Amino acid sequence: MTISDIQKHLEENSKDLSTEFKRLFHGRGELYKGWKHLSVDSIDDILSVALYFEEENEVELIEMLKSFVASSRHKTIVLQRRYIKGSPSELIVGELADDLFVVENGMKIKLNLLSNLNSGYFPDMKNGREFVKANSKDKSVLNLFSYTCAFSVAAMLGGAYKVFNIDMSKSALSTGRTNHHLNDIDTKSVSFFSYNILKSFSSIKRKGPYDLIIIDPPTFQKGSFEATKDYRKLINKLEQIASEDCTLLACLNSPDLEAEFIKELIKELAPSFMFIKRLENVEEFQSEDEERSLKNLVFQRSKIIV
Structure with a gap:
């Protein structure tokens, strides 16, 4: 070409x-x-x-x-x-402009295009946010690795009654508050906690149980999270913080880990969660090998009848 x-x-x-x-x-x-x-x-x-x-x-x-x-x-x-x-x-x-934002399905997300890191917006997650918006009505939502809280904005626009955003970065959470205000969302039902997720399970558990849980971690972040070993730690705690009919959106953006990596962890460590579907990726993010692209997996908890 x-x-x-x-x-x-x-x-x-x-x-x-x-x-x-x-x-x-x-x-x-x-x-x-x-x-x-x-x-x-x-x-x-x-x-x-x-x-x-x-x-x-x-x-x-x-x-x-x-x-x-x-x-x-x-x-x-x-x-x-x-x-x-x-x-x-x-x-x-x-x-x-100084007050730049991006628009996604009518939702506004603050943008910093001159940042030497990320802009504050991950466009390939559009379908994941649409899923959250469509499945948040009257639910308590836990947004792990929330970053700038776009999932939280989607949940609130979808009618969630409360959302808990958890991320180590205070600056990202501050931008998250701005994102809610950009969309005229009252944050009295939205919480922003600067926690190390792997070290703060007791605090997270006290605020549960949660009806919708979103896990969208970095593939690798030095000193914070490494998918190959740390995703297991999250899934191992999942059933302790989930409501009886909890929905889980488990995200994975590692080109070296396939969807089966998450499915097997759930099967082994959280067997009350059943795999429902993998969300389709945004059309313009088409990949030669979909297993190397973003993986958004939906699971539903159900009571196990003995």
Whole structure:
């Protein structure tokens, strides 16, 4: 695929754009030979571009993006070079508002496109948030590894009567509060706790039981969580904090761990939870190998009849 081909791809995928977020080019799905290091997103009138390793034709790529923007709804280009230490972001064209947010199915999420870390928004989780919104009515929701609390916003918009957000990062939780306010949500029924989840089980248990539990951990975060060994610790405690008819959304974004990894843990350590389905991934995040992409698995607790 040439840079000219990428421009044609962007133009084709831009025909139905609105103010809502849309991924225009998902190289990381490895469907486009030679471009697995490139992603391009449309965020209202912003084109957000990420390079995951150095592109030898970067100058030509940037010129193509400028040409594309000149004839599209976009006014701004932000480029993040993820291959450089600190993952610096650069404003190539236009300007950014201070109070920037992304829109997803009408829900607003605060965005920091010039952050040298994550922007505060994970677009591939869109279908997971839709599931939570559709299954939160009158429920007590536990949102583990909540980060900026987008799941919590979805739960409250879906009618949850209370939500408990747990994350080690106080700054992420602070952004989480902002996300609720952006959506005109009264936070008197929403809690934000800066806990180390693996070391705070007794505190989490006291606030239960929970009717809907979301587990969306990082694959690996030094000193905090390592999926291959720490997911087991969470599942081992699951039945102690879950209501009798609890729904579980267990998320896994490791390319090296398949869905069976979670299914086997549940079968062994929380057998009252039955596997229901795997949520489909967002269409524009299609991958050559779905087992290497995001895995959102739904389980339902049921009473075991002896």
